[in-house]
Amino acid sequence: MHFHLPKPLHGWRELLGEVGIIVIGVLIALGAEQVVDDIRWHQKVAVVRNSLMEELGNDRGRWQADMAEVPCLLDNIGKLDRWARSGGSDNVTAASGELSNGGFFWMHSANWQLATASQTLDHFPPMTGSRIARSTSRRRRTCSRTSAASSRWRTLYRGAATFVQRSAG
Numbered sequence: 001m002h003f004h005l006p007k008p009l010h011g012w013r014e015l016l017g018e019v020g021i022i023v024i025g026v027l028i029a030l031g032a033e034q035v036v037d038d039i040r041w042h043q044k045v046a047v048v049r050n051s052l053m054e055e056l057g058n059d060r061g062r063w064q065a066d067m068a069e070v071p072c073l074l075d076n077i078g079k080l081d082r083w084a085r086s087g088g089s090d091n092v093t094a095a096s097g098e099l100s101n102g103g104f105f106w107m108h109s110a111n112w113q114l115a116t117a118s119q120t121l122d123h124f125p126p127m128t129g130s131r132i133a134r135s136t137s138r139r140r141r142t143c144s145r146t147s148a149a150s151s152r153w154r155t156l157y158r159g160a161a162t163f164v165q166r167s168a169g
Contacts, residue, residue, distance in 0.1 A: 041120075041123045044120050045120055048111070049124070049128070051111040052111050055109075055110070055111040056135055056136075058108060059107045059108055062107060077156075107139050107142065107146075109136075109140070121133075
């Protein structure tokens with residue numbers, strides 16, 4: 001094998017030429033890396049945005065189903081209230097038979113947690129990220145209220161069922 005030994009540089013002009021070539025090569029490599037990184041982030045943001053929109057849409061449907069259940073639950077509470085005011089003399093099964101457990105749907109948050117943990121939200125357009133954050137914050141508040149209401153309803157239902165059983169027996 002034959003090796004070519006580097007030739008000594010003959011002046012500052014040749015040295016600057018060699019350094020310039022190296023600098024230009026490094027700048028091209030860094031620029032290409034930034035382009036590839038930007039493409040990857042755009043892909044990640046698109047995937048996370050789609051999954052967040054699906055999650056928010058699904059939760060909206062769950063919320064609407066919960067709200068459709070509210071009149072029924074209020075009617076059942078009214079029946080139970082009328083039964084209790086009558087001293088339990090009305091038909092016990094009519095007052096308690098239709099009571100459900102008030103099991104509201106739980107809202108999702110897995111995609112939001114994934115988006116915040118993966119720092120993908122930092123790469124969202126500012127307005128889109130803030131809109132999604134506001135929607136998620138509202139959803140979180142609704143979730144805590146729904147959880148509290150569901151817990152209260154289960155307590156009321158268990159207490160009423162126990163009272164009805166004692167009154168019937």
